[in-house]
Structure formats: C-alpha cells, structure tokens
Amino acid sequence: MTLRTLLLCSAALVTAPHAFGGGIDRSGQGLGALFQPGRYMELSTSKVKPNVQGLDIVGGATGDVVGDYPLTSFSVKMDWDEQLSFAMVADQPYGAHIWYGDQSTLLGGTSVDVSSHAILGLARYRWNDALSVHGGLRVQRSHSVVRLEGLAYGPVNGYAARFDEDTHTSPVLGVAYERSDIALRIAATYHDATKHRFSTEESAPLAPLNGTSTTTVRTPRAVNLDVQTGIAPGTLLFGQLRWVNWSEFRVDPERFFGVVGEGLIELQDTRTYMLGIARQFSDRWTGVVSLQYEGKGTVLSSPLSPINGRKGLTLAAVHTWDGVRITTGLSYLRLGDALLETGTPDVQRATMQDNEAVGLGLSVGWAW
Numbered sequence: 001m002t003l004r005t006l007l008l009c010s011a012a013l014v015t016a017p018h019a020f021g022g023g024i025d026r027s028g029q030g031l032g033a034l035f036q037p038g039r040y041m042e043l044s045t046s047k048v049k050p051n052v053q054g055l056d057i058v059g060g061a062t063g064d065v066v067g068d069y070p071l072t073s074f075s076v077k078m079d080w081d082e083q084l085s086f087a088m089v090a091d092q093p094y095g096a097h098i099w100y101g102d103q104s105t106l107l108g109g110t111s112v113d114v115s116s117h118a119i120l121g122l123a124r125y126r127w128n129d130a131l132s133v134h135g136g137l138r139v140q141r142s143h144s145v146v147r148l149e150g151l152a153y154g155p156v157n158g159y160a161a162r163f164d165e166d167t168h169t170s171p172v173l174g175v176a177y178e179r180s181d182i183a184l185r186i187a188a189t190y191h192d193a194t195k196h197r198f199s200t201e202e203s204a205p206l207a208p209l210n211g212t213s214t215t216t217v218r219t220p221r222a223v224n225l226d227v228q229t230g231i232a233p234g235t236l237l238f239g240q241l242r243w244v245n246w247s248e249f250r251v252d253p254e255r256f257f258g259v260v261g262e263g264l265i266e267l268q269d270t271r272t273y274m275l276g277i278a279r280q281f282s283d284r285w286t287g288v289v290s291l292q293y294e295g296k297g298t299v300l301s302s303p304l305s306p307i308n309g310r311k312g313l314t315l316a317a318v319h320t321w322d323g324v325r326i327t328t329g330l331s332y333l334r335l336g337d338a339l340l341e342t343g344t345p346d347v348q349r350a351t352m353q354d355n356e357a358v359g360l361g362l363s364v365g366w367a368w
Helices: 003-008 014-020 151-156 254-260
Strands: 039-053 054-056 069-077 084-091 096-098 111-126 131-148 158-179 186-192 194-203 211-219 222-232 236-245 270-280 285-294 310-321 324-335 338-342 345-352 354-367
Touching: 039 270, 131 194, 194 254, 211 254, 270 338
Parallel strands: none
Antiparallel strands: 039 069, 039 354, 054 345, 069 084, 084 111, 096 111, 111 131, 131 158, 158 186, 158 194, 186 222, 194 211, 222 236, 236 270, 270 285, 285 310, 310 324, 324 354, 338 345
C-alpha cells in the first residue's frame, strides 16, 4: 500500500465523528472516494449509541433523549481519462431523532424526527499533476415531524408540525493541490445550501396554530478543508476543518411564527476540527488514530438540539489485500453540556450534562 493510498483509506473514518456535529449534521459530506486512484467502490456503515440525558429545573428526568441510529453511505469513482474522473456519493447528510420522557413535566413528550437522503454526482478535472478542480450537483430528499409538549411551552403545549417529503438540488464546488512525492493534498470544498419547500400541516389545541402552508427551509452552506501530508516513511498526518453556516437554518412554520413571533429552532455556526495520524505497519495492516473538537455555542440551547459542542477520539484498523480494503473503527465522544430554554425571552428549563456517545463503523472498499 502506497503512502498516498494509506491516507485515502482513512477517509471513511472522519464520517462517524460528525454524527453529533452542530445542528443536525451527520455525514460530514466527505468526498474521499473522488481522490482514489483508478476505479473504486466503497460501502460504509456505522451504528451510533448516544447517552444524552438530564434534569429539568423542577427535578424531572428527561430520560435518554437521543436514540441509537445507523448511518450508511455508498460511493463509486471512475476515470474517464488521465485528466477527467467522475464519482457518485450517496449518504444521509442530516438527521435527528429526539424524544423527552414523560417524567419531565416541563418537556415530556417533546420530540423531533428528521430524515434525509442525498445523492451527489461529481466530476474532477486535473489541470496538471498538482492542481485540480471538482464540482457537481447534490439531489437531497428530506422530511421531518416536530412535537412540542410539556408545561415549558405554555400556550403552544401540544403543538405539532409535519413537514412532508421534499426533494431539491444544490451545487458543490472545490479545488485541490497535490504533491504525490510527499503524499500532500490540500482540498477545499464548498457545499451550497439546499432550499426545501415543505408542505406543512400544523395542529395544536390553540385554534390559530392549526392549518396548512408551505415552509421554506435551507439546509446550511458548508466548507470542508482537508489536508494530508507524509511526515515519515509509512506515516501520514491528516486533518480537517469543517465550517457550517447553521445560523441560516431556520424552521418557521407560518401559523407558529405568526402566533409566537419566532421559529421552532435557532442555531449558531459551527467549526469542527479533526487531526489524525495513520501508520502503515505492513503491506496489509494500517492503524489510524484521530481527535475531534467542536466548540460550544451560546449558553442556552433549544430542546430540539440538546448538545452543545463535543470532543472525540477515533481508533481504526485497515486491512488490505488484492484490491479489497476493510476498515473498522471505534469512536468515543464526550458531548458538551447544554442548558435548554423555551419562551420569549429565553428561560432555562433543563440541564443536560455528562453525556457521551459511542460509534462503531465498518467500511469495505474495492479498487479494480
């Protein structure tokens, strides 16, 4: 396995740590397959087991509010000629499955369920051995259901909104610089916002909150900066900075916004950092370790986003033979404490602390 390939085989490992990125980020929108040499196909799957719980201000337990969930992605890459190549990536870029237990009188019954699937078609053109550009189009399908329950919501207690499935597209653009002699690659990729228009059904005991409408939601713009370089024979240093413009992610159903004067959720932009080392021990075995960090946002958070920052460690092993590459990885995440608020002005309702998550991932790649 060459040093350049050594780095690429670690690309799948940066996906699991993104499972608790800011907002509802899950996949991290990685494009590792695009930089694989020759023809390549990869299937990745992981299972994330979080433990996120706390107490409301009157002592009621929230229960474990985030359930276990799987993540799956598939990618394939083909060369057209020495300069032009194509890739396809299918993943689940955003998601949330949150439910507060009935023991909390302030938040019990509040829930959110967000699902998304995306297919990204990409082309990469190499100007020369060092410079290349890449770009394509993402087709994304999303839907969600939100319920607000508990005394903390006052007159909107019992409100529910269903956002029917919607499909829209958005562009992706990037540039890369490489030096194969030292396994150096610097790649920057811009993911534009996807503008969904959801048919929305709102219902609640309060009559003005009932009705149907269309809600415009923009899943956020993001920039990934990926860097890798050889630092010794058989040893690779790699890292990533991911910025996501979560402040533009607004969910403002017509009836709810008209009564309350604000949307269901407001988030802050996030910057997520990852730094790792891959070490080749033999022609077949490689070990990888990486650290992740995402800083905290404001002091108060929405009950629909009960995590504020994170720190993580990922360990992985890669086994390669006859063009087949199997990567197994284990991630441990310490999830930042969050103070949950509702109302206008914001009033603290619960404290989520000492939370964590474990992720187990498996990736199978085939080069031919």
